[in-house]
Amino acid sequence: YIGCFVDDGHRLLRRYAGGGNMSLGKCRHLCRGYKYLGLQYAFQCFCGNYLNHRVYPQSSELQCHMGCTSEPHRMCGGGWRNSVYKAIKNVEPAYSFALEDNLRSSLGIGTTYNLFVRPLAQVNVTVALNIITLNSLSISDQSMSIAGYLTMFWDDQRLDWSQDATYNTNIPAIYSNEEYIWRPALIIENSVRDISIVSDANVLMKVQSSGSVIWTPSGIYITHCETDVTYYPFDTQSCDVIITTWGYTSIEIALYVSQEAVRLEYYxxxxxxxxxxxxxxxxxxxxxxxxxxxxTFTLTFKRRPVFHVLNSLIPMVLLAFLSSMxxxxxxxxGERIGYSLTVLLxxxxxxxxxxxxxxxxxxxxxxxxxYLLFVLALGVLSVIITIYVLDCHHKDEQIPVPKWLIKISTSCLAKFACWKDSSCLCGRKVQPYGEATESVPETIEKHSREFNSLTWKDIGQILDGFFLRLYLLVICFMTSILFLTLVIGYYIK
Structure with missing residues (x-):
């Protein structure tokens, strides 16, 4: 503030900026780029970069606000030649409590502003999801728990002061909460813990000078998640967070996804x-x-499988091989039945x-x-086979072995089990052609004699060798298929 001056017609400031219903804020807006401005009692605005120092006597502050209601004299009246200036430096005033309090009063916040009335016939609300952390993703409960907050944007024209030069430069934004400003009624539709309006009176709303409102309510969101356990523990899960309006229809509120829909700055x-x-x-x-x-925000998470591989998968595969032993x-x-039942348990x-x-x-x-059910079935079958083998081993030798059992045992089981080198190449020694042909009739006669004189104990040995090799082959094959399926599902899905 420079002071109050009397103008006798030479003008303290030369450039006329405007008149009529002029306020100090409007005059400052019109005099942007000039060092000084002055406002007459008649609400006429003048600008300049220097003052006319054919100076007029400085007057009291009271005289700067006096109107022309009497006869002409030096301080008032007689047209523009005798008028009073209130001159100030054209510097924007700093923020002050009183300035914001006046702004809030002019906007009617807490008084005439009705928070039950929508700003527009259809309010466009833009929503973004900010994730802080994933608390849990339970495939057994089919639920996902995340900590985060929503960022909502909408325009409220009742809170627009961008055209008011008194406030728009010095107060770019003010803050309030849902108790004084309208906010959209939204819910987390697929929540499994609490289906209520997203609300938090402790979270402030930021109102910008253009009337744009930004609100960031936070919370722990526990939602239903349709899990897919096909490739567990090499699984990938996609879970939804569904946000919808409550009470308002599509005619009254339109929801839009923010350009940066899911934000991970603090994840x-x-x-x-x-x-x-x-x-x-x-x-x-x-x-x-x-x-x-x-x-609908769909979040995709992939499991870290190392823990489950070391603590569950590898022990189960090792147990599967134990069942064949x-x-x-x-x-x-005397331990075979106990061993089989222990592995089965x-x-x-x-x-x-x-x-x-x-x-x-x-x-x-x-x-x-x-895979587990298959190996469990093999374990149950191994108990049954073990009981039968033990029965054969301890059967009375006076009881003859049925011919059909001898035929089955000699035709395929003994060969696969390599029983007494029957058609088994393992451990064979290659002999010269002449020596081999000379021993062929003797070998055939020997094997024929052995097969025709099979005992119950021999049957038990053949069965043990056959099922040992069969179990190892089947378990290796199934285990390879298991790991191949899990790895392919992990990297493809």
């Missing part, structure tokens, strides 16, 4: 799951006969552990569960 990685990406889209749903807008135990050891325990981690639905079946 902290989860120890079990890695974040893979997202997709976001808008749809509409019908509720109570009215169309309501929806936004029962045929290697001597029948006279261990597999049943592992199957229970895996089942506890699976959802109680039939929408998808885990490849690992199928």
């Amino acid at each position: 902290k990685e989860n120890g079990e799951w890695t974040y893979q990406g997202f997709s976001a889209f808008t749809t509409s749903n019908t509720r109570e006969g009215s169309s309501t807008p929806e936004i 029962v045929f290697k135990l001597p029948p006279d050891s 261990a597999y049943a325990v592992y199957l229970t552990i895996i089942s506890d981690n699976m959802p109680s639905t039939s929408s998808s079946t885990s490849v690992l569960t199928i």
